[in-house]
Amino acid sequence: MAGIQGFVQRSGQVWNRYRGVAAGVAVSVAMSGCGVVNNMIYKTTGDVMQGFAKSHTIPYVLESNDLSMSCAMSQATSPLLMSFGRVTDEPDQLAVMLYLTSGGCIDEQAREYELDSLMAMRALRAEEAEDAMIRQKRAHALAAERYFLGWQHHNAYYGHPDQSECPDFDDDMDEFIYMAGLLSGLQALNAEIQSTSSIGVPKNVGSTVSRATSCLNNDKWWGAPMALRATVWAMIPGALPQGENAFERLNAADLQGEEAGVRLSHVFHALAAMNKGDDEMLRDVIRRHAESLDATPSNEDWNMVDSMATQMIVAISDRMWVENTGHRTPFGKLGTFWDDRPEATEVMNLDDLL
Structure with missing residues (x-):
């Protein structure tokens, strides 16, 4: 009997051990199943968020003229939206717009610091100017x-312009994001140069972007592709093709942008004029922009793009005003300058009334 009891006792102990193992396996399988289900939910959510952002959020923002709201949205939501790349396809197209917009937000801060520096230098506050x-x-x-x-992200989605043919665009938004990516590349190089640091932006980005603009329909996009190309021609030595005139191209692009109510070409023209050191041309571009705003309202579908162009033109004007007067462009006076001659006023001859 003692032997039988020992056998039963040992059998119970073995069963208890195996039951513990079985329970552990069951829990692991259940947890694994939960992980699979969660990943499926995350992937579906990511796909839905990406699709919604491209189809609705981006067009909605582009119709707005509230640049501060656009900055807040892009900077606040970028980590959330980009994190879906961990559970589904990388949101490359969405990333182009998010990083271009959020980069522009920081560029605007940089311009404010530059104005602070200029005003401090005028006041002979050297330490404050250096800090700014x-x-x-x-x-x-x-x-x-x-x-x-x-x-x-632009290159990941569309292919590097130097290593691939022009992409087949699915729709207008697809083509617009391609153009936004080219602008992002050019802005990366420009911002790196102004920072006097190196973050690894290839120095041939300008020429690469210039060639890639040929993939875009110039008439559809308000003359901006040609304006971008002509700006590269004007700013990079040896880039101008034989028989071309960069500033004639920029003037033609300006007319297209003014008629369309999307004056992005004015920004490129102003940058080319600054690079050339042509103050009169720069003033003329700013005047044209201000006059065009009065004559033609912003295109409703691309309100944000036109507002961004105006913001950058105002920033250029502000820099000129601060350097010469110590204050920004007076409110409502974009297109005017501190040394403009007062308009002649008609003088009534009182002798005629006698």
Whole structure:
């Protein structure tokens, strides 16, 4: 009997051990199943969010003219939306828009720091001016990093322009995001140069972007592709093709942008004029922009793009005003300058009334 009891006792102990193992296996399988289900939910959510953002969020934002709201949205939601790349396809197209916009937000901060520096120098406050310049360079460096991320996502989705043919665009938004990616690449190089640091932006981005603009329909996109190409021609030595005139091309693009109510070409024209050191041309571009705003309202579908162009033109005007007067462009006076001659007023001859 004692032997039988020992056998039963040992058998019970073995069963208890196996039952523990079985329970552990069951829990593991259940947890694994939960993980699979969760991943499926995350993937579905990511796909839905990406699709919704491209089909609705981006068009909605592009119809708005509230640049501050656009900045807040892009900077606040970028980590959330980009994190879906961990559970589904990388949101490359969405990333182009997010990083281009968020890079522009930091660039705007850099321009504010530059104005602070200029005003401090006018007031002979050397330490304050230097501190503002340091903040400006830091901001440009961060902007360059964001722009460069946008350029890398552009190349991941469409293929690097130097290594692939023009893509087959699915729709207008697809083509617009392609153009936004080219702009992001050019801005990355520009911001890196202004930061006086190096974050690894290839120095041939300008020529690469210039060639890639030929994939875009110039008439559809308000003359901006040609304006971008002509700006590269004007700014990079040896880039101008034989028989071309960069500034004639820019003037033609300006007319297209003004008629369409999307004046992005004015920004490119102003940058080319600044690079050339042609103050009169720069003033003329700013005047044209201000006059065009009065004559033609912004295109409702691309309100944000036109507002961004105006913001950058105002920033250029502000810099000129601060350098010469110590304050920004007076409110409501875009297109005017501190040394403009007063308009002649008609003088009534009182002798005629006698």
